[in-house]
Amino acid sequence: MGRPARIALVLCLPGMLAAGLADATNYTLWIHGRNGGGAIGNYNDFAYFGPAATAAGVNKKAVNWDGKSGVASQSGTIRSALDCFCTGNNWCYVAVHSAGDMLMGYTLANYGGSQRPVTNAQPNTAGVCGAGGGTQTGWNIKWVRVAAGSAGGSELADIGAWAVSDEIARQHKVTTARALYNHNDTRNVWFYMYAGARGTLYSFALPGQDDEVVAYHSAGAASGGGGSSLCNPGDWFCNDLTLGSGPNQGGRAKWAFHSVEFRDDGEDYGHYTGRTWGGVTSLVRRDMEALAR
Template identity: 70%
Template sequence: MSEEISMSEEASINPRRIPYALYIFCTLCLLLASTVAGATNYTLWINGRSSGGAPGNYSDFRYWGPAATPAGINKQAVNWDGRSSIASQSGRVRDALDCFCTGQNWCYIAAYSAGDLLLGYTLANYGGSARTVTNASANASGVCAASGGVQTGWNLKWVRVAAGAAGGSELANVGAWTTSEPLVQDLKTSTARAMYNHNDTRNVWFYRYAGARGTAYSFVLPGQDDEVVAYHSSGGVAGNAGRSLCNPGDWLCDDLRLGTAPNQGSSVKWSWHSVVFRDDGERFNHYGDGNWAGIIGVMREAMVNTAN
């Protein structure tokens, strides 16, 4: 009799267990779907030297060119004044990273010229710090409100760099620019290279684009250059000072090699840095001309194709 009761009870209970399991499963699916739906990818553009867009206004793309031009998913202009010291302007980058690259949100980054130095400095010095998760809705100052939670560092997929000046420029060394600008002092090759640990990208890849259509300042800039930075900087080459690096076939200096491979002559790139474009045809200079031109245009095309 007890066995019959047990079997009867089991029969009455099992039909209830199956719908309950389905309920739990469906609830988990809905939670997962809501999490995915709430996640957003952004593309951040960090300008170089000289002013353009209004700091704090992530919709102002005047530095680059027409705002309607495609430049990656949910593009945001991380505007800074382009004149002040790297240390003083790092807060602008941190505000943007806190806004768009925390919580469920992830970022692709495009950095240009001195923006490379600014981003590298920010990641090396603050990329391991506690960051407040925000709501991705910026006020007029470019700051987003907390949405609950804290995380370490930022959610970054990768960085693309055009005409990167993390290694400085000899134009700053010789005083070709207004020397009263704090940024010019930071862009001296020895200063830029000693400013932070360039190998510490928080394990984020920097994919580099090096232009070579340089003419006006070739007597100052060693090796191949884009009229503002030489290959040793745009190619992410390590060391305390610049060196002459060129395109293959130029017998006057060693080759800047693609990818992460050591260059001809055994110079090496910083860790987590890879050259993905070398201007072998000498077609692209440093300048965007307010229309996404020069080496910026090469990087923009890559952002359109990969930042999604």
């Protein structure tokens, strides 16, 4: 290469690097829980969570599914969103609520090692993005933050408190939920758990501390094939749910790559969003706004 060509290359290099950096974008994906609320394929419809204008992380996208079908049938919707925004040079932060925990866990365990298309991050009306060139293994996910996670099931499903026929409710029976997929296989993506304890109506059916829908054993990612009674410190009749990724008091381990970020010692936060970004979801929204950049 002659001297003029080398000079031209040096002069062009900053612009080339800037163009490459411009192509890299971070997104924040929000996956809702049971019963739905937003239009499938519309990544701007945050009806389940609250006003779309509320800050909730960089380039936030609502990943809507039907809220009633089983995880196997709805995982395709999650995969489409991950393919859209979390491939190529793009990276994602993911926030999930309630059954969204089960959907995300199932999708990573079963498809996180598969070949995914690198897309152009431009979805059509069905929420599917066009080809951007090439493939990659799995998705680019920085971490997942979980509000009131129900991947460990709920005793409300066991006792029939949800008198409905939808498949996602049946999959929430505690032993069913815990056998549904390999909860330890997150493809090395960390799940940060936020567990609420403002339970009242169904506390008689839920062991230990609960947020009215899920007990600490689920919201706190306690491992094993069945539920357990876990509480806040100071309860003499119940082992503590511990912060972090270590085992709980009494020795019950957490799923691999799961860590309790928030435990509701003041019993202030319930399960439901109220379509106002409320409940324990408010804490995840706060942290996504601060950390998902």
